[in-house]
Amino acid sequence: AQSVTQLDSQVPVFEEAPVELRCNYSSSVSVYLFWYVQYPNQGLQLLLKYLSGSTLVESINGFEAEFNKSQTSFHLRKPSVHISDTAEYFCAVSGVNRDDKIIFGKGTRLHILP
Amino acid sequence: DVKVTQSSRYLVKRTGEKVFLECVQDMDHENMFWYRQDPGLGLRLIYFSYDVKMKEKGDIPEGYSVSREKKERFSLILESASTNQTSMYLCASSSLGEGAHEQYFGPGTRLTVT
Numbered sequence: 001a002q003s004v005t006q007l008d009s010q011v012p013v014f015e016e017a018p019v020e021l022r023c024n025y026s027s028s029v030s031v032y033l034f035w036y037v038q039y040p041n042q043g044l045q046l047l048l049k050y051l052s053g054s055t056l057v058e059s060i061n062g063f064e065a066e067f068n069k070s071q072t073s074f075h076l077r078k079p080s081v082h083i084s085d086t087a088e089y090f091c092a093v094s095g096v097n098r099d100d101k102i103i104f105g106k107g108t109r110l111h112i113l114p
Numbered sequence: 115d116v117k118v119t120q121s122s123r124y125l126v127k128r129t130g131e132k133v134f135l136e137c138v139q140d141m142d143h144e145n146m147f148w149y150r151q152d153p154g155l156g157l158r159l160i161y162f163s164y165d166v167k168m169k170e171k172g173d174i175p176e177g178y179s180v181s182r183e184k185k186e187r188f189s190l191i192l193e194s195a196s197t198n199q200t201s202m203y204l205c206a207s208s209s210l211g212e213g214a215h216e217q218y219f220g221p222g223t224r225l226t227v228t
Contacts, residue, residue, distance in 0.1 A: 009154065032215050043118070043204055043219035044157075051215075090156065094215045099164070101172075102215060106156035 002027040002093045006105035013081055014113045021076040021108045023065075023091030033074040034092040034102070035065055044090060050074065061085075086112045117141070118220035120205055126226045133192040135223050137205030144210040146188035147217065148172075148180065151202040163188055164210075195227045 007022040025031065032051050036044040048059040055067040065076045074091060091105040121136035139146065145164050149157040149172075159172030161180040169180050177199060181189045188207075192199055202224050206217040 034215070036219075041221075043221045044206075044217075045219070046216055049216065098210065100215070101159065101162070102217060104157040106154060 002029075002031060002095060002103050004091050004093045004103055004105040006089075006091050006108050008108050009106065010109045010111060012111040012113055015083055016080045018079050019077065019081050019085075019110065021089050021091075021110065023074045023076065023105060025072050025074065025091075025093040027072075027093060027095070030096045032094050032096055033065075033067055034094075035059075035063070035074070035076050036090040036092060036104075038088045038090065038107075040087070047076075047089070081110070081112055083112045083114070085110060118205055118207055118218050120203075120220040120223050122223050123221060124224050124226075126228065127192075127195050128228055129196060131192075131195050131227075133195050133225065133227075135190040135192075135203055135205075135225070137188045137190070137207075137220055138186055139188075139205075139207040139218070140186065141207060141209070141218065142185070143207035143218075144185070145208045146182065147206040147208075148178075148188065148190045149204045149206065150174070151204055151222070157204065160190065195225075197227050199225065200227045201225060 004025045013019045034049045035047040037047045038044045048057045050067045058064045088107045088109045094100045094102040118139045147162040148160045163182045179191045205220040208217045
C-alpha cells in the first residue's frame with residue numbers, strides 16, 4: 001500500500017520569491033507521482049506527473065518537481081511565484097498497475113504575500 | 115476539451131433527506147470516482163466504478179451509495195443525510211490503459227446538511 005505525506009499544511013511566501021512544497025511517499029512497489037492544483041472554488045487540475053524517464057518534470061506555468069527515489073520524495077518548486085499561484089496543492093501517488101488507485105496527500109495551501 | 119460536470123455547485127439539505135449528487139463526463143472514460151474533501155483531511159475516496167453497473171467501495175463508503183447506469187454518468191446518493199456529511203464532494207474520471215492514473219475533476223459540490 002502507498003501513502004503520501006505533505007509536510008506543510010500552509011506555506012506563506014512573498015511574491016516573486018522561490019517556493020518549495022514538500023512531498024514524501026512510501027511504497028514497496030514502483031510508483032507514479034502527481035501534483036494537482038486546486039484554485040479557489042474549483043476542482044483539482046493536474047499540474048504535472050512523473051510516470052517514467054527523466055526524474056525532473058515541468059509544468060507549463062513554471063513549476064517543476066523532481067522524483068528522488070532514494071529519498072522517496074517528489075517536491076514541487078517554482079523559482080518565482082505570482083499572486084495567481086495562490087491555491088491548494090495536492091501531491092498524489094499510485095502504483096503502476098492499471099487498477100491501482102491514486103492516494104492523495106492532505107494538501108498544502110500556498111499563500112502569496114504582496 | 116475534457117469536461118466533468120456536477121449537477122450543483124452548492125446544495126443545502128436537511129437532516130434525514132435523501133440527496134442525489136450527479137456527475138457527467140464527456141470523455142468516454144471508463145473509470146469514475148467520488149471523493150469528499152474536508153479541511154486538513156485532503157481527499158478521501160468514497161466509491162469508484164470501472165464500468166457501467168459496476169461499483170467498488172472506497173475508503174469511507176458508510177452512509178453513501180452510488181449508481182452507474184450509463185458510462186458517462188455516476189451518481190452519489192446519501193440515503194439519509196446527516197450533519198457530518200457536510201463537505202465538498204468531488205467527482206473525477208479517468209480512462210483505461212495508459213491514462214488510467216490521470217484523473218479529471220469536476221468543479222465540486224459544496225453540500226451543507228442542517
